Amino acid sequence: MSSISKNSLKSSLLQLECHFTWTLLKQDVDLEEREETIGDQIDFLVKSNITNYNLLSYICYLKNSNEEALLNLQKAEEEAKKYHPDEIARRSLVTWGNYAWIYYHMEKYKEAQTYVSEVENCCKNLSSTAQFKIQLPEIYAEQGWALLKFGRKYYDRAKDCFENALKNEPNNPEFNAGYAITMHRLEGFSLRQYEDACPSLEPLKRAVELNPMDTYMVGLLALKLQASNQADEGERYIEEAMRKTPDTPFFLRYAAKFYRKKGELDKALEILKRALALTPKSAFLHHQLGLCYKAKLIELKKTRYPPQEEVDELIQLAIFHLKTVTEQKSKFFSAHNDLADMYAEAKMYEEAEETFQKAFQINTLFYDDKQEFYHRYGNFQRFHMKSYSEAIRYYLEGLKIEKNSYGKNRCRKALKQMLEQRIKRGLGNAADFGTLGLVHNLNGEKHEAIKCYEKAVALNPDNEEYLSELCQLRLSISS
Known part of the structure; x- marks a missing residue:
């Protein structure tokens, strides 16, 4: 193939x-x-799996398994024929695009050009x-699902x-459903729980209203x-969905989480074990089991x-699942943080x-993850290592990171409590008073900070x- 026609193909x-x-980067996801x-x-959710097979194909490509990637694209085509016989071409545009790219990377330029022409026609x-581009709602949605599955940085x-x-x-x-899940996840990383607003509640209700049999969404709504x-x-x-789909692991995991948060730990464990029998490698289920034993x-x-003996058994069970x-x-x-806590x-x-340390070295951490780490690791130093x-x-x-999060609030609360206890016991030095002044200042409590x-x-x-901070605080009050 000439360099001109190859450049034209690219x-x-x-x-x-x-x-x-769609700029879905390998380093942002655990491929396995x-x-x-x-x-x-694909095994447990009864629906058209065009989207899943297309994404699976891309993941196989990222793992350097091009032949397996092609097999998944064939399955996506079969799904289009099965579920959308009157719209095969429309439903296959993303699949054909993926075919073209994989053949291009395999240096099969003739096949790649065939699929490019297919999309164009x-x-x-x-x-x-x-x-080559057309603004179809199905394509927007498929991109949305792919972005969701590649992690938090893609949610917006x-x-x-x-x-x-x-x-x-x-x-x-x-x-x-896609919109509701996205709103639910975005909300989970904000401080909105301190406000009356709950942006994901109405979208979740709407999704369940449109498809009451989607118990995955029912579980999210219940939570x-x-x-x-x-x-x-x-x-x-939860109870109604239990009757509808008693053996769907993607619902059972949310039902178990619901009962764990309610405090019915034995019921949560029973549900989790049932779900784990269906999907034994599920990291989500093992994490929930670890959290139940911790609770x-x-x-x-x-x-x-x-x-x-009972204490030791619960610790070992939690460690097993979290590990x-x-x-x-x-x-x-x-x-990783939960496992570290149980080791402690x-x-x-x-x-x-x-x-x-492994937790902190993860390359996809956001500011609130770091604040949460500083709080948990600070607790480890304080309560277990006795290093005040x-x-x-x-x-x-955690406080030095400017953005607010639950982790930052916990750092502030823990630090304030710790310093006030030291001062009350007569152990406070200049650094303790200066740090407590900083905490008060960050809380907007200027008189206490002074x-x-x-x-x-x-x-x-x-x-x-200390002199500079004191001077600035006095000026801010007088101005």
Whole structure:
């Protein structure tokens, strides 16, 4: 193939709407885990799997398995024929785009050009002005699902995609489900729970209303109702869905989470074990099992004389499941933190330290993940290693990140409590008063901050930082 025609082919490929042009980066996802999850969805969710097979094909390409990628594209084509016999071409545009790219990477340029031409002809038939791109709601939605499955940094783009799809088909159950899931996940990373607004509740209700048999969505709605102080209504949804789909692991995992949060830990464990029998490699289920055993441990420790044998058994069960998660899913940040906590409970401090460090080295962490890490690691230093200076250091690291999050609030609360206890016991030094002044200042408590900095300066009169902060605070009050 001449360099001119090869460049022309590449130019055409870049104009296609498919996974290869949606900037889905390999480093942002655990390929093995994602492949496992998509496989389970294909097995257990009864619906057209064009989207899943296309995404699976792209993941196979990222794993350098081009032949397997092609097999998944064939399955996507079969799904289009089975579920959309009157719209095969329209439903195959993304599939054909993926075919073209894979053949291009295999240096089979003739086959790649064939699929490029296929897309071009289809677009011309559907719209006289289109060449390689056409704004179809199905394509917006497919892009939205792909973005969702590639992780948190893609959620805002996924939201835009589903909104575009819904402009054309506002009553489409699948598009509404995608939009509701995206809103639910975005909301989970915000501080909206401190406000009255709950942006994902209405989209979740709408999705369930349009497709009551989608118990995956029913489970999400139930959890959202529970979080919105409407637990009784949420439980009614859970019980009804249990009757409809008692053996669907993607619903059972949310039902179990609902009962764990309700405090019915034995019921949650029973449901999780049933789901795990269906999908034994599910990292989500192992994580939930670990959290259930951790919750049972906390309950047991509230009793006056908890039997050490039972305590040890719960710790080991939690460690087993959480370790399974981290081995399967190397980028599951919260599972690493939870495992480190349980190692600390078992007095396995070297393993705890190593696991915390692995958590912090994950390359996909956001600011709130880091703040959560600083809080959890600060607690480890404070309560297990009895290193108060290190605890203060890490809580402060969480506060230094400007954006707000639950983790930052926890760092602030823990630091304030710790410093006030030290000062009350007469152990407070200039650094303690200065740090407490900083905490008060960040809370907007300027008068309390001034008092703390005055005490810090009294103990360390030559400290320029304390003098400067004190001067600025006094000026801000007087102005």
